[in-house]
Amino acid sequence: MSDTVKTDENIDGDKRDFIFIATGAVAAAGAASIAWPLVAQMGKAADTLAAGSIEIDLSKIAVGQQLKTLWRGKPVFVRHRTEKEIAEAESVDVSALRDPQTDEERLVPNAEGNLERAFLVMVGVCTHFGCVPVGEAGDFDGWYCPCHGSHYDTSGRIRKGPAPTNMVIPPYTFVSDTVIKVG
Numbered sequence: 153m154s155d156t157v158k159t160d161e162n163i164d165g166d167k168r169d170f171i172f173i174a175t176g177a178v179a180a181a182g183a184a185s186i187a188w189p190l191v192a193q194m195g196k197a198a199d200t201l202a203a204g205s206i207e208i209d210l211s212k213i214a215v216g217q218q219l220k221t222l223w224r225g226k227p228v229f230v231r232h233r234t235e236k237e238i239a240e241a242e243s244v245d246v247s248a249l250r251d252p253q254t255d256e257e258r259l260v261p262n263a264e265g266n267l268e269r270a271f272l273v274m275v276g277v278c279t280h281f282g283c284v285p286v287g288e289a290g291d292f293d294g295w296y297c298p299c300h301g302s303h304y305d306t307s308g309r310i311r312k313g314p315a316p317t318n319m320v321i322p323p324y325t326f327v328s329d330t331v332i333k334v335g
C-alpha cells in the first residue's frame with residue numbers, strides 16, 4: 153500500500169471540506185488554500201491495514217466538516233453533522249422513503265450504548281452506478297451524485313433520482329470515546 157496521499161480533485165473537484173487520505177497515510181496534499189486537518193491512522197501496522205480495518209479519530213473533524221478516507225479501496229465519508237443536519241435527518245417521514253430507514257438505524261452506539269448523532273459514517277459510493285457523490289449538495293442538504301442526478305439527505309438516504317438504495321453504512325465500532333474502527 154502506498155503511503156502517498158491523494159487529493160480528491162478527481163472525485164469532488166473543489167470541495168474544500170473533504171479530506172482524502174490513502175490508507176496508512178497521515179500527510180496532506182492539495183491546493184495550498186485548503187486547510188487539511190490531520191487524521192491519524194493511529195499507527196496501524198501495514199498488515200492490519202491490509203486486513204481491511206482503519207481507525208479514525210472523530211475529535212479531529214470539526215462540526216460541518218467531512219473526512220473522506222479509504223477503506224478496502226472504497227471512499228468512506230465521516231461527516232460531523234451540524235445541529236440543523238441532524239434535525240433534518242430526524243424529521244423525515246421514513247414511510248415515504250424509497251429505502252426506509254430511520255436516522256438512528258444508520259448510526260452505531262458508542263461504548264456507553266449512546267448514539268453519536270453528530271457523526272455519520274458511510275461508504276461514499278452512489279448506489280446507482282458507483283460514482284462518488286458530492287457533499288453539501290442536492291435538494292436535501294446531503295449529497296448529490298452528478299453522474300445521473302441522485303440526491304441523498306443528511307443521513308445519506310436516497311431521496312430523489314435513480315439510485316435504488318441509501319448509501320451503505322460500513323461495519324464500524326467505537327474503540328474509545330472518540331475513535332472508531334471501520335472494518
Ligand code: FES
Binds near residue numbers: 282298300301314
Ligand atoms: S451513479 Fe450516481 S446517479 Fe448514477
